[in-house]
Amino acid sequence: MKQIFIVEDDAGIRELIEYLLISEDYQVRSFPTATDFKEGMSKGRPDLILMDIMLPDGNGLGYVQGPKQSRSLVTYSDPAYVC
Template sequence: MKRIFVVEDDLGIRELLEYLLMSQEYAVKTFPTAGEFQNCISHESADLILMDVMLPDGNGLEMCRDLSKDPQRKKIPVMLMSAHADQSLFDENCVKDFIAKPFDVDDLLTRIRGQLS
């Protein structure tokens, strides 16, 4: 079973993503803050990370850059999400995909499957 970490501070979006991904038979672990995610990623791993850019205690793009420098974590695909950012800002090696909010559920699932295949 593929494991997905979701880093999203908005409770409604986080719960929706958790429900949606679990209904597709993914193992899902969610984090409302950058700090909670960073504590977990130091000793657990995922097959994919779905991360909001704007978090109350961190920046998803900066965390993505940090992951890309970690030899054990750099191969985990990171998909960033944001309602406020221009997709062209994320044309970096660490970002495998960018999801604009609000997102289409079917498109999101298709893109996640693509990253995990």
């Protein structure tokens, strides 16, 4: 089963996306903050990341094109969509 990580601070949006993906038989882990996402990445890598740009404790876009320490979390081989 494919695993998808959702990083979204708005609980309503996060829960809706999670519901839709679970109903399509994806394994989903969701995180409300960049800090929680970092912890989740240390426990396993997903097949896809859906990430909000404006998070309360970080910029989602920075994980894709930011400083080297952030890029180590999300590599170019990791499919990531920043919304």
